[in-house]
Every structure is written in structure tokens, then in C-alpha cells.
Amino acid sequence: MAYIVAATGNQHKLAEYAQLLDGQNIELKSLNDYPGYPEPEENGSSFEENARIKALAACKYCDVPAFADDSGLEVEALDGRPGIHSSRYAATDSERIAKLLKELDGVENRRARFVCVIAIAANGEVIETFEGEVKGTILTAPRGENGFGYDPIFQPDGFDKSFAELTQDEKNRISHRANAYAKALEFVEDEMSILDDEF
Ligand code: IMP
Secondary structure, eight states: OOEEESOOHEEEHHHHHHHHTTTTSSEEEEGSSSSTOOOOOOOOOSHHHHHHHHHHHHHHHHEEEEEEEEEEEEEGTTOOOBGGGGSSSSSSHHHHHHHHHHHTTSSSSEEEEEEEEEEEEEETEEEEEEEEEEEEOOOSSSSOSSSSSSSGEETTTSSSSSGGOHHHHHHHHHHHHHHHHHHHHHHHHHHGGGGOOOO
């Protein structure tokens, strides 16, 4: 059995990853399996830099292959904000949503995209990074209870539902994370030996 550590303690992301990895011969560990893990400072200036920082730190600390993602919402009318600051934009999910809706009050251009960059690290170095995106529009009010973060106000192109109105399964077919993940998985399957470290 091959192991990989997901460098996150975020239960929502873990649930998405667990579902995406279902049926693969890879056992998913998380930072919750490594109590006391000192989280690195996410001081990169791009999704890719932050994903690299997180994957490398987890790989070095846990001494097994690791992957990390960095993701966020880029809003066209806000020149890409909140972007890499999506989680720090305000204190809670509902405050983040309220703040974004306020900034976009009366703004016609509602175009936005979720971006996710996954970095894979093994043997003390970052091996590869993969980017996924999903384009859509920002709604004028939150809708739906599923998912997390900005899901209630993001409507992916081609759907008349917000991300939070889709089931996890439906979201996982089109999300930025699923997208980046599909590219990463293809790479991992080709390079399975990078996961052969003993746990
Ligand atoms: P990260 O943990 O640094 O990648 O933070 C990404 C932040 O972007 C999250 O805290 C959410 O606010 C937002 N975000 C990323 N992916 C999603 C998603 O799939 N749905 C809703 N919000 C997301």
C-alpha cells in the first residue's frame, strides 16, 4: 500500500480528497495523524508558491510523500481579489461572503474563478505542481447549505445552482480541486514509485 499525506487539517478538503481518492490503491493520511505538526507560514505570493511551501514542509516533517493545495477565489471586478488571501479576507465564512457581496454591490461584472494548485513533494523536494480552475459568476445572495467557504455565492458556468446547492459528488466532478487533482493523479499513477516510501 502506498501512502500520501494531505498537508491539510481542513475536514472539508479532506472529505473531498478522500472521495476523489476512493478506489485508488493509495492510503490517505492527513496532518491530523501527526499531532504537533508546526504549520509553515504561507508567505508565498501565488497559489503555487503557497502549495509548494505546504507540501514541502509536510513531506519533511512526516518523512513520507505529501501533497498540499492552495486555493482561492479570484473575482474579475476586484482585480483577482481575494485570491491568495481568500481564507484571510474576513474572520468567518459568513463574514467573508457578506464582505464580498458588499464589495460587489451594484457591480455588473460578476465573473470569477476558483483556482487550486496542488504541489506534490517526495524525498525532501517538490516534484511537480498542477493547476485546476472552475469559472463562474458571483450570485447576489447566498444559496444552498453544502460545501464550504464561498460555495453559496459561486455559480459554476453551465449550472443554475450554486456550488453549495450541488452535492459533493456533483461538485467533485467540476471543481477546481477535482480538476487539479485529476492532473496530479495521472502523474502519480505514472510515477507510483514516489509513493513507495514506508510509512
Ligand atoms: P487555503 O486553505 O489556503 O487553500 O484557503 C482557501 C480558501 O479559499 C478557503 O478558506 C475558502 O475560503 C476558499 N476556497 C477554496 N476552495 C473553495 C471551495 O471549493 N469552495 C469554497 N471556497 C473555497
